[in-house]
Amino acid sequence: MSDLLAKPLSIPIPNLVLGLVDSREAAAMSGLDLLRAIVAQDLPAPPMAGIMQQWIHEVKEGFVVFLGNPDQRYLNPMGIVHGGWAMTLLDSALGCAVHTTLGPGSTYASLGTEIKFVRPVLSNAAQVRCIAEVQSRGKSIATAVGRIADSMGRLLATGTSTCFIRPAAVQAMQEEP
Numbered sequence: 001m002s003d004l005l006a007k008p009l010s011i012p013i014p015n016l017v018l019g020l021v022d023s024r025e026a027a028a029m030s031g032l033d034l035l036r037a038i039v040a041q042d043l044p045a046p047p048m049a050g051i052m053q054q055w056i057h058e059v060k061e062g063f064v065v066f067l068g069n070p071d072q073r074y075l076n077p078m079g080i081v082h083g084g085w086a087m088t089l090l091d092s093a094l095g096c097a098v099h100t101t102l103g104p105g106s107t108y109a110s111l112g113t114e115i116k117f118v119r120p121v122l123s124n125a126a127q128v129r130c131i132a133e134v135q136s137r138g139k140s141i142a143t144a145v146g147r148i149a150d151s152m153g154r155l156l157a158t159g160t161s162t163c164f165i166r167p168a169a170v171q172a173m174q175e176e177p
């Protein structure tokens with residue numbers, strides 16, 4: 001994890017195609033395949049990727065890398081990037097790390113995400129990177145850990161998330177009329 005965070009960043013923002021994946025199409029794919037398709041831009045990134053300037057960059061089972069471009073739109077009255085921006089980045093990355101472990105038809109939701117702000121995110125920080133990994137995966141609960149670093153590899157924040165997983169069979173029953 002630390003090696004990746006130490007790499008300097010110069011990755012341009014992709015020309016994100018924003019939208020929602022059709023729910024039936026999404027349900028037919030594993031979480032890993034769905035997220036890979038979004039990274040490859042074969043499927044659209046969610047609308048919030050454009051609003052927050054945060055997007056998924058790399059994905060493998062139990063592991064994701066998100067990138068984000070903090071800019072002046074996210075400043076709080078104290079002139080640093082609002083903590084919610086970093087929280088959103090971590091919550092997305094931690095949730096997506098868990099999503100990579102799901103089979104077709106399963107769904108998940110974050111139950112709680114905790115963040116520690118180590119250094120302020122500055123709007124001239126160029127680009128930040130968030131790396132998240134699944135720590136444990138049970139039948140219904142998964143935990144993931146992650147960290148955000150700036151373009152110089154300095155640690156900005158750390159976080160953990162607990163996610164609730166709804167297996168495909170249970171999800172299908174809930175969707176029955």
Ligand SMILES: CC(C)(COP(=O)(O)OP(=O)(O)OC[C@H]1O[C@@H](n2cnc3c(N)ncnc32)[C@H](O)[C@@H]1OP(=O)(O)O)[C@@H](O)C(=O)NCCC(=O)NCCSC(=O)Cc1ccccc1
Binds near residue numbers: 080081083118120
């Ligand atoms: C400062 C402290 C809280 C304590 O740190 P300590 O343990 O005593 O350590 P230290 O003082 O050494 O500082 C560590 C490093 O940080 C650097 N640095 C610090 N300040 C600045 C600066 N201004 N600009 C640039 N850099 C700064 C400092 O140089 C050092 O860097 P270095 O190691 O030399 O390279 C630190 O943990 C921190 O900033 N955390 C992030 C908190 C955060 O961002 N929270 C979320 C946003 S709040 C929010 O949105 C809520 C809200 C909404 C609406 C309205 C109002 C509020």
